[in-house]
Amino acid sequence: MYNYDVIVIGGGSAGMSAALEARKNGAEKVAILERDSRLGGILNQCIHNGFGLHYFKEELTGPEYANKFVKLVDESDIDVYLDTLVTSMTKDKKIVAVNPVDGVMNMTAKAVVLAMGCRERTAGAIAMPGSRPAGIYTAGMAQRLANIDGYLVGKKVVILGSGDIGLIMARRMTFEGAKVLAVLELMPYSSGLKRNIVQCLEDYNIPLYYSHTVTRAKGKNRLEGIYYAPVDENRRPILEQEKYIECDTLLLSVGLIPANDMALALGVETDPVTGSMAVDERRETSIEGIFASGNVLHVHDLVDNVSEESAIAGRYAGEYSKGVRENGRPYSVKASSGVRYALPQKVYSGEGKVKIFFRVGNIYKNAKLVVKSGDNVIFTKKYMILSPGEMEYVLLDKSSLSGDVSIALEV
Amino acid sequence: MYDVIIIGGGVVGASALREAVSYGMKALLLEADDDVATGTSRANSGIIHAGYDAKPNSLKAKFNVRGNALCYELAGELGIDAKRIGSLVVSTKEGLKGLEDLEKRGKENGVDVKIIRREEILRIEKNVADDIEYALYAKDGGIISPYKFTIALADNAVINGGEVILESKVVKIDNNGGKFTVYTENGKSYETKIVVNSAGGHANDINAMLGDEIYDTEFRRGDYFVLDTKEAKNISTVLFPLPDERGKGVLVAPTVDGNVIYGPTSIKVESIEDTGVTGEGLDIIRASVTKSYKCPNYRNVIRVYAGVRSIVGGDFVIKWSDKVDNYFILAGICSPGLTSAPAIGEYVAKEIADRLGKKEKKKLIPNKRTKHFASMSVDELNELVKEDPRWCKIVCRCEKVSEKEIVEAINSPVKATSVDAVKRRARAGMGRCGGGFCAPDVMEIIARELDIPLTAVKKGGKNSNIAVSYVKEDGIDV
Numbered sequence: 087m088y089n090y091d092v093i094v095i096g097g098g099s100a101g102m103s104a105a106l107e108a109r110k111n112g113a114e115k116v117a118i119l120e121r122d123s124r125l126g127g128i129l130n131q132c133i134h135n136g137f138g139l140h141y142f143k144e145e146l147t148g149p150e151y152a153n154k155f156v157k158l159v160d161e162s163d164i165d166v167y168l169d170t171l172v173t174s175m176t177k178d179k180k181i182v183a184v185n186p187v188d189g190v191m192n193m194t195a196k197a198v199v200l201a202m203g204c205r206e207r208t209a210g211a212i213a214m215p216g217s218r219p220a221g222i223y224t225a226g227m228a229q230r231l232a233n234i235d236g237y238l239v240g241k242k243v244v245i246l247g248s249g250d251i252g253l254i255m256a257r258r259m260t261f262e263g264a265k266v267l268a269v270l271e272l273m274p275y276s277s278g279l280k281r282n283i284v285q286c287l288e289d290y291n292i293p294l295y296y297s298h299t300v301t302r303a304k305g306k307n308r309l310e311g312i313y314y315a316p317v318d319e320n321r322r323p324i325l326e327q328e329k330y331i332e333c334d335t336l337l338l339s340v341g342l343i344p345a346n347d348m349a350l351a352l353g354v355e356t357d358p359v360t361g362s363m364a365v366d367e368r369r370e371t372s373i374e375g376i377f378a379s380g381n382v383l384h385v386h387d388l389v390d391n392v393s394e395e396s397a398i399a400g401r402y403a404g405e406y407s408k409g410v411r412e413n414g415r416p417y418s419v420k421a422s423s424g425v426r427y428a429l430p431q432k433v434y435s436g437e438g439k440v441k442i443f444f445r446v447g448n449i450y451k452n453a454k455l456v457v458k459s460g461d462n463v464i465f466t467k468k469y470m471i472l473s474p475g476e477m478e479y480v481l482l483d484k485s486s487l488s489g490d491v492s493i494a495l496e497v
Numbered sequence: 498m499y500d501v502i503i504i505g506g507g508v509v510g511a512s513a514l515r516e517a518v519s520y521g522m523k524a525l526l527l528e529a530d531d532d533v534a535t536g537t538s539r540a541n542s543g544i545i546h547a548g549y550d551a552k553p554n555s556l557k558a559k560f561n562v563r564g565n566a567l568c569y570e571l572a573g574e575l576g577i578d579a580k581r582i583g584s585l586v587v588s589t590k591e592g593l594k595g596l597e598d599l600e601k602r603g604k605e606n607g608v609d610v611k612i613i614r615r616e617e618i619l620r621i622e623k624n625v626a627d628d629i630e631y632a633l634y635a636k637d638g639g640i641i642s643p644y645k646f647t648i649a650l651a652d653n654a655v656i657n658g659g660e661v662i663l664e665s666k667v668v669k670i671d672n673n674g675g676k677f678t679v680y681t682e683n684g685k686s687y688e689t690k691i692v693v694n695s696a697g698g699h700a701n702d703i704n705a706m707l708g709d710e711i712y713d714t715e716f717r718r719g720d721y722f723v724l725d726t727k728e729a730k731n732i733s734t735v736l737f738p739l740p741d742e743r744g745k746g747v748l749v750a751p752t753v754d755g756n757v758i759y760g761p762t763s764i765k766v767e768s769i770e771d772t773g774v775t776g777e778g779l780d781i782i783r784a785s786v787t788k789s790y791k792c793p794n795y796r797n798v799i800r801v802y803a804g805v806r807s808i809v810g811g812d813f814v815i816k817w818s819d820k821v822d823n824y825f826i827l828a829g830i831c832s833p834g835l836t837s838a839p840a841i842g843e844y845v846a847k848e849i850a851d852r853l854g855k856k857e858k859k860k861l862i863p864n865k866r867t868k869h870f871a872s873m874s875v876d877e878l879n880e881l882v883k884e885d886p887r888w889c890k891i892v893c894r895c896e897k898v899s900e901k902e903i904v905e906a907i908n909s910p911v912k913a914t915s916v917d918a919v920k921r922r923a924r925a926g927m928g929r930c931g932g933g934f935c936a937p938d939v940m941e942i943i944a945r946e947l948d949i950p951l952t953a954v955k956k957g958g959k960n961s962n963i964a965v966s967y968v969k970e971d972g973i974d975v
Contacts, residue, residue: 121891182875184878184882188889190878205929206933210800213774213779214801215775215779219956220958220962235941235951237965237966238968239965240965241965262969307957307959308961
């Protein structure tokens with residue numbers, strides 16, 4: 087009854103894009119399993135603009151961007167299961183999912199696309215000292231309460247971490263009637279986009295302190311304030327320089343973690359840096375027929391890239407479900423010397439081009455990127471500046487591949 | 498007029514209430530906070546101690562050993578889990594003498610203990626540190642959820658006729674010889690024949706109200722790491738280092754709910770309210786854990802917490818007041834207080850029953866075991882979802898908690914009215930996302946069930962509202 091060619095887990099930007107492409111590329115029966123009561127995922131709470139400039143060549147808000155895909159899904163014959171949680175999945179693609187309408191569903195698929203997105207790192211996960219009163223939330227939770235439900239979580243706000251959600255929320259909280267007192271960033275640089283630092287902090291005179299962290303939260307039931315201090319080169323706080331800010335809210339934007347627990351439990355191969363699945367250029371994991379794309383794989387800066395990547399996963403999942411499979415010679419892709427990770431982790435020889443995304447581990451100025459295949463240099467590019475906050479890519483000719491690929495920086 | 502009023506809804510107070518009810522007393526528990534188990538009973542190790550550690554003939558030894566048996570016995574009736582997973586006090590070659598002293602003490606206390614060698618240790622726990630040669634094995638050591646235990650005791654007392662009134666901080670007690678009038682902060686008053694002080698870290702406040710002795714009390718904070726359920730496969734027993742004068746040391750243990758904890762520290766603090774974890778405390782744990790445990794993994798930390806215990810001298814204070822008639826004092830119930838609690842409750846209730854001339858103890862109606870989506874079979878779920886679709890509406894994705902469970906938690910005998918109270922009962926928000934995804938949904942369900950505005954929903958405790966206003970109330974135009 088619940089037998090599909092392709093099942094896509096997650097109905098956010100990644101899942102919708104993957105499902106649509108799977109349907110276009112051979113899969114006749116496609117299903118999206120979405121946990122929330124509507125499609126769109128986290129885009130639904132991202133009511134700011136700046137989405138779609140690359141993918142749609144126009145500037146959209148998150149819900150507008152999502153709705154373009156929702157409309158296409160609605161017009162298709164893809165089955166959408168809402169309020170649906172996958173409780174288990176096996177390597178041979180048997181999925182158990184539940185929702186209040188269908189109860190327990192035993193589903194099968196020829197191919198699966200994992201598109202579950204990511205979750206936010208919490209105060210607990212970073213072992214932040216101090217009490218745990220009301221007033222300490224992840225930036226995303228505050229965003230959901232403000233933008234979906236219409237409530238403000240506090241009036242005097244400090245933000246720890248300068249990830250994009252933190253920056254966006256600094257501006258949002260300001261618009262909605264709160265005073266954002268400071269943004270503290272542990273690292274000497276931001277993991278957020280430069281444009282967000284300018285448009286969300288600088289335009290509103292919100293100070294950003296690099297190499298600073300919260301040393302302790304104060305308050306029993308309600309946050310009364312936070313202590314903060316600069317950190318040394320080992321990122322340990324210098325407590326002699328501790329200061330105090332009175333505030334009722336501390337928002338955390340200290341990293342996003344792929345929500346890949348179910349996939350990892352299957353024993354899929356992982357990339358130690360992303361902490362998530364390693365995939366080939368088709369976004370297929372080490373388990374045949376199980377694909378992955380979007381933030382469950384690695385955290386993207388732009389939803390446009392999520393859509394693009396998921397279209398790849400969807401296309402090959404669709405083809406796989408019909409038994410279409412063309413393999414060139416496989417080569418591994420390794421990041422080294424300044425490049426933190428590269429994805430996909432495996433490419434194939436053949437025709438056409440393959441795009442490799444990468445992120446650097448620090449701020450580099452006047453750096454040269456060198457891509458080798460075997461012993462041959464197949465691509466070089468000079469960069470004025472490279473920063474960990476911006477994902478970059480290189481486009482390689484597959485015909486130039488003659489051995490394992492390495493991506494490195496020469497500074 | 499109540500027979501007895503118990504002040505303080507920790508595990509000891511809840512246990513005393515339940516036992517009092519079993520004697521047919523008209524019994525009331527007053528709790529200052531908005532839930533039971535919000536003080537020391539919320540944040541401790543959750544260990545059912547075997548009883549080898551306490552000094553022979555001390556109250557600690559007596560109540561620990563009896564309490565150990567009662568914890569396992571009661572768990573079924575209370576509808577909660579208590580797991581007899583055994584405990585190991587491990588040591589290197591040099592520590593054998595210390596273990597032998599413990600073994601001797603354990604035997605004097607009547608506890609089943611034995612010293613075992615590395616080979617046998619590894620059969621019980623494969624991940625002990627490499628230089629561990631000996632261990633004291635106590636098969637009756639185990640684990641229990643301290644807050645679920647407290648809540649279940651209070652719930653059980655309520656369904657058997659006891660009363661629990663929350664948000665009722667006692668501010669004054671009049672003693673009119675044979676009758677007490679207990680006043681609470683919200684302007685209410687209650688009359689009773691007997692008062693039990695089980696206010697934990699606030700015991701001296703209650704003593705002061707009645708002109709009783711002020712105990713010299715030391716407060717010690719214990720910090721902990723909580724690990725993701727992924728780590729549960731690495732530890733199968735309670736692993737202690739050799740105890741020293743500061744306490745039982747930093748342990749590693751699974752929890753009944755499938756997490757793992759590393760902790761506690763034992764750091765002197767000013768007051769029972771000093772429950773903030775410190776970096777120093779976490780560093781102590783990091784340095785200590787490796788001495789007994791081979792594979793700590795801080796990448797899977799999902800939370801840190803701290804609890805404060807109060808210590809009065811070397812033993813528990815469990816006695817009728819020397820100064821005030823019909824006033825029973827429980828103070829300094831630090832470790833092994835959780836394990837001892839059911840035995841302390843049993844003892845206190847018996848003392849009161851004797852005084853009131855109540856002899857007969859009735860059999861209590863057991864708690865209904867709460868059903869959880871996460872542990873249900875497909876067939877069971879298919880049946881339940883027909884009755885109520887909310888069984889298959891998952892609110893907390895990390896711990897797989899359904900809306901139905903949350904509604905049941907809210908409407909349990911001792912109602913859960915805050916996000917934390919729901920979390921303690923139903924585990925929504927206990928997982929790796931820390932409630933980032935589900936807390937707003939839980940808030941909506943609480944608001945709906947209690948028919949209050951969302952802005953009135955609290956995290957837990959006074960003034961802990963999460964949504965403080967609508968957006969744009971003081972917003973700027975853009």
